[in-house]
Amino acid sequence: MKKRIGIIALLLAGVAPLPLAAQPMAGREAQEEAEQASHQGVGKVVSVDRAKLRIKLAHEPIKSLGWSAMLMDFSVANASLLDGLKEGDAVRFELGKAKPEDLVWLIVKIEIELR
Template sequence: MPAAQAQDANNSGHQKGHEAHDMQMTDRCALPMGEGVINALDVKNAKLNLTHKPIEALQWDEMTMDFKVEKIVDLAAFYEGENVHFMLRPAKEESWSIAMMCSLEIDDGAHEACMKAMSEEQARIAAETDESCAGVAPDPGHHAHH
């Protein structure tokens, strides 16, 4: 992303140091989040296929992938072609599963409420087990297996 790199180059070294420190403090146990378009839904088997934008936290380029979806997500509320925000969580049998998902095609208030719930779920998952931190933090380019 040349534009992002150019923007980084314009930041002062002092400010950049603060940003890196703040990121380490706030994102230490953060679960990766992404944005994409749903291509196919399998409500019965709790799976979906989506094309997501690049996910920097995992060093993933834009791609189309299948994901298992956790029970908290009501897949029946979504449709093929819908733009969504989603949060990933390391899974034992799969590389990652979708832990939460919010439509980008609902009114701002509903989207904001969904994103707040996603943030709260992220905090709950991080507090639930230290593994959620260990599974994501060390090397986001590799799948977490325990």
């Protein structure tokens, strides 16, 4: 009886750590990806709110963030980023964070895409 328990304990010790070790690793990789300092996107201007320093974009997928295409409101880092932008403009933009620990991405660069 004692011997069998010992074998089970060994099996548990040998097998259990594998999935446990694999998971934090995958989590860490995903986190590193999200911790990338900036991300590039393209999209179309839906509306601009200069008073609130916000812009609504219909953006294309942003692979580096795992985002699909969607309609989304962004804050901009400063008012001058909105200069000259209007509804319907095709834009190329960069997302960044005011502070590294922030959860929200804001627009730190945006320019009308010339095509």
